[in-house]
Amino acid sequence: MKFRFPVVIIDEDFRAENISGSGVRDLAEAIKNEGMEVVGFTSYGDLTSFAQQASRASCFILSIDDEEFGGGTDEDISIALKSVRDFIVEVRKRNNDIPIFLYGETRTSRSIPNDILRELHGFIHMFEDTPEFVARHIIREARKYLDNLAPPFFRALMDYASDSSYSWHxxxxxxxxxxxxxxxxxxxxxxxxxxxxxxxxxxAVDELGQLLDHTGPVSSSEANAARIFNSDHLFFVTNGTSTSNKVVWHSTVAPGDIVVVDRNCHKSILHSIIMTGAIPVFLMPTRNHYGIIGPIPKSEFDPETIRKKIEANPFAREAKNKKPRILTITQSTYDGILYNVETIKAMLGNSIDTLHFDEAWLPHATFHPFYRNMHAIGEGRPRSDETLVFATQSTHKLLAGLSQASQILVQDGKNRKLDTHRFNESYLMHSSTSPQYSIIASCDVAAAMMEPPGGKALVEESLHEAIEFRRAMLKVDAEFGKDDWWFKVWGPTPKSDEGIGDRDDWIIHEGDTWHGFGNIESGFNMLDPIKSTIITPGLDLDGEFADDGIPAAIVSKYLAEHGIIIEKTGLYSFFIMFTIGITKGRWNSMVTELQQFKDDYDQNLPMWRVMPEFAAKFPQYERVGLRDLCSAIHSVYKEYNVARITTDMYLSNIEPAMTPADAWAKMAHRDVERVSIDELEGRVTAMLVTPYPPGIPLLVPGERFNSTIIDYLKFARDFNARFPGFETDVHGLVREIVDGEERYFVDVVKD
Structure with missing residues (x-):
């Protein structure tokens, strides 16, 4: 299997018609004759961009001839050595292993400081050996490097695929x-x-090992990933973190167990509650009027607070075992709020059997000191005596895994180790017997890519690009001035003008007002800068509507027609992520497209012109101006005071009438009825009710509808009728045509 990893030569004389240029071109030709590609450059250019070639090269050859050292003065030599040193430093930030050679005609190691020499794989003197001999020496080191690149499973899979075996399976x-x-x-x-x-x-392919019983190259790759992620155990999962969460829960939780859960958890956790027959006790997060989910207050994690919640729950207080079986926290939240995990561990001690952190959006954190203590499992972390710590991570979200690539990390307690054989019974319950091997390979490679120092460099680049984007948005805002409008990026203002700045800038401190979550205790939470929520005009943090506004749904549809797809859209906010795959080109394109939207909005250009695909699909908007459409939707949001409704419904007092498992059983046995939203108050839902945005379940099976939630459902019904194409989607809400009219229903438990 042939890969393209050229030898990169950097020499001012690479194209020159002199003896030095002739010599380096002879060497390049000899390398090509041995079957390897050569790419030649005459200068380093932008060091950072150039050093990124390390991901595409098999080795570097750097010239240190007299031409690079100028006239030979001390100053010339110092400048030349600085260029070489800066280049090597940039390469080694990302890659400890790629071979680097120096070569020249006159200079020797006497001319090169030790800090440069120790990073080299060889020192070549031109014309002392034949180009062919030197080429073979270089290629030997380059191939040795390439042969060791692939991690265990990916290497075995490549070998199998290239073996040309006839397949009967x-x-x-x-x-x-x-x-x-x-x-x-x-x-x-x-x-x-x-x-x-x-x-x-x-x-059935023996040489690839088994994902289901963790043998062979799969086992080697999981062990390798566990080392890289600083965990005691690590298991690849090919069905996404939804399945990873269910594996953890089914290995730990049984019917009747009390579980402590983030109220705004992912729906897979609620599915786990239903499947295991657990009794949920919820911790309530904060929210702001932009619809952004904030942190659970620190006081909610106090064991005495949890005990009182258990006693207040009609089902939990009757449980035989009052010790919670598991605590599951969303880390980070969709919008990037992180918890100080070590504080949570210290508060709860051994009062909860198992701690589970749903880190679907945080697999990058262990690789950079910026996130110290803000992720579940890492090197040198203190251990509880008896409590196991699980982290479930989506390698496909923030790292380089294929879709559905996920992993489960485990930290043992001092006196309690994970029983891997028993754990694997739960793993088998939720894993396909026909896993997709390309997804396994991507888990393997995603971990290997984060091997130090590469992982730290990749995360730092993400942080830097995200913060640079914020600086660029602030610069644009400043140029427009106070009398004009522009989009804001939610979060603290970066205090430094370059680099990633000070970590403390992103810590939430008592008295901070930028977030809208109320008073948060200092040091317990942090905003991850790579999660960027862009705020559109029309609504403030207090939930007050302006006279005019720009609903985010219109902006995201506009951007989609211009080739920019948004991760999540709220009422007056939309969300983008700076993963390790985001580049300067992408975020600069975002800034320019937002500028274009502003220009089209200010001119009130017709929809057929600015969003022709959308206008063709919904011709009723064809001649409507962009600003006029924004104003029309904004006025309905304002009429219904929808920002307060969407906040209040999540914070409202929700009564549990049945356990989730019992309510689900009613649905499975068809002991339910479909009821109009006008008749829902006090009824018990048999389904998850999940508004999009934000895609967080509002009601769990077994809970009663209250008036605040019904007000929101009525808003959704009215809004969807008035603005087709911008429908508010609520999972669990059934739309049916009755007597020619569209009506909305929910399946509830029969009285």
Whole structure:
């Protein structure tokens, strides 16, 4: 299997018609004749950008001839050495292993300081050996480097796919051959390529090991990833972190157990509550009027507070065992709020059997000191005596995994170790017996990419780009001035003008007002800068509507027509993430497209012109001006005071009438009825009720509808009728046509 990792030569004379240029070109030709590509440059250019070539190169060859050292004065030599040193430092920030050679005609190691020499793999003197001999020496080191790049499972999968073995096992496409027998199959084969299809294999391939019982190369890769992520155990999961959460819960929780759960947790946790028959006791997060979920106050984690919640819950207080079986916290929240995990561990001690942190959005944190104490499992972390700590992470969200790539990390207690054999019974319960091997390989590679120092460099780049984006948005705002409008980025203002600045800038301190969550105790929470929530005009943190406004749904649809897809859209905010794949080009494009939106809005250009695809789909908006449409939707939001409704409904007093498992059983046994939203008050839902945005369940099966929640559902009904194309989606809300009219219903438990 051939890969493109060229040898990179940096020499001012690479294209010069002199003896030095001739010598380096002879060397390049000899390397090419040995079957390796060569790329030549005449200067370092932008060091940071150039050093990123380390991800694409097999080695670097740096010239230290007289041309690079100028006239040979001390100043010339110092400048030349600085260029070499700066380049090597930038490369080593990302890669400790890629070979680096120096070469020249006259200079020797006497000319080179030790801090440079110790980073080298060789020192080549031109014309002392033949170009062919020198080329073979360089290629030997380059190939040794490339041979050790792939982590265990990915290496085994590549070997298998390139072995040209005839396949008699599933999948039925037999390495892609079946696709070649059909025109549309040919198209599929050409689109995805042979390597992916040859690597799509069955778990019967012994040399690849088994994901389900963690043997062979799979086991080696999980152990390698556990080392990289500083955990005691690590398990790859190919069904996403929704499944990872269920694996953790089913390995720990049984019917009748009390569980302590973040009220605004992911729906997979609520599914786990239903499946295990647990009795949930909820910790209530804060919220602001932008709809951004804030942190659970520190006081909620006090064992005495949790005990009182248990006694106040009609089902929990009857439980035989009052010690909570598991605590699950969303870390980080969708909008980037983090908890000081070590504070939570210290507060709860051994009062809870298992601590589980849903870190779907935080797999990057362990690789940079910026996030110290703000993630669940890391090097040198203190251990509880008896409490196990789990973290479930989506490597496909913030790292480089394929979709559905996830992993479960475990930290043992001092006196209690994970029983991996028992744990694996839960793992088998939720894992497919036909896992996708490309997803396993991406878990393997995503971990290997974060091997120090590369992981730290990748995370630092994400932080830097995210903070630079904020600085750019502030600069644009300042240029428009106070009498004009522009978008804001929610969060504290960066205090430094370069780099990632001081971590403390992002810590929430008592008395801070930028977040809108009320008074938060200093040091317990932090905003992750790589999560950026952009605020549109029209609503303030107090929930007060301005005379005019720009609903975020219009901005996100506008951006989508201009090639920019948003992660999540709220009422007057939308959310973007600076993953390790985000570049300067992407975020600068975001700034320019927002500028274009502002220009089109200020001119009130018609929708057919600024959003032609949307206007073609919904012709009723075709001649409406962009500003006029914004004003129309804004006025309805204002009429319903929807910012306060959406805040109040999540913070309202919700009464549990049944355990979630019992309510689900009613649904499974069809002991439910479909009731109009006008008749819902006091009824018990049999379904999860989940408004989008924010996609956080509002009601759990077994809970009663209150008037605040019903007011929101009525708003959704009215709004959807008035503004097709901008519908408010509520999972659990059933839309049916009755007597020619669209009506809204929810499935509730029969009285």
């Amino acid at each position: 599933c999948p039925g496409h037999s390495g892609g051959v079946a696709f070649l027998k059909s025109p549309v199959g040919q198209m599929f084969h050409q689109f995805f390529g042979e390597n992916m299809l040859r690597a799509d294999v069955c778990n």
